[in-house]
Amino acid sequence: MFIRPSKGKIISGFRTKRRPNHHGIDISQSGKTDILAVANGKVSRSYTSKSYGEVIFVVHHINGQTWETVYSHLELGTRKVKVNQLVKQGQLLGYMGETGYASRQHLHFELHKGRWNINKTNAVNPVDFIES
Numbered sequence: 001m002f003i004r005p006s007k008g009k010i011i012s013g014f015r016t017k018r019r020p021n022h023h024g025i026d027i028s029q030s031g032k033t034d035i036l037a038v039a040n041g042k043v044s045r046s047y048t049s050k051s052y053g054e055v056i057f058v059v060h061h062i063n064g065q066t067w068e069t070v071y072s073h074l075e076l077g078t079r080k081v082k083v084n085q086l087v088k089q090g091q092l093l094g095y096m097g098e099t100g101y102a103s104r105q106h107l108h109f110e111l112h113k114g115r116w117n118i119n120k121t122n123a124v125n126p127v128d129f130i131e132s
């Protein structure tokens with residue numbers, strides 16, 4: 001249903017024992033690394049946040065279910081899409097970076113079953129939904 005949002009290794013998992021409030025996964029890869037839309041959808045946010053850094057949110061409607069994906073810490077100034085823009089699965093959104101609260105280059109990726117909310121109650125483990 002979803003493709004991988006980037007190449008690289010998962011360096012931190014979803015809501016682990018050590019990081020129970022980590023509501024996504026961290027994927028790390030060195031060098032210029034494409035960040036891709038995991039499914040067709042519509043950009044709901046594209047902005048710079050203190051914690052997420054340069055971040056893009058995409059809303060997807062798949063077989064009657066709404067999902068929202070979050071791609072954060074993108075390389076400074078590389079966001080390629082605007083709010084309300086339609087994106088295709090595999091479309092380039094930007095490049096992996098370390099903006100916001102990030103100590104090394106990585107993608108912090110979140111998958112929400114339903115819309116994103118501040119408490120992230122709809123977050124699910126992306127690994128369970130990404131086709132290998």
Ligand SMILES: [Zn+2]
Pocket residue numbers: 012022024025026107108109
């Ligand atoms: Zn993370």
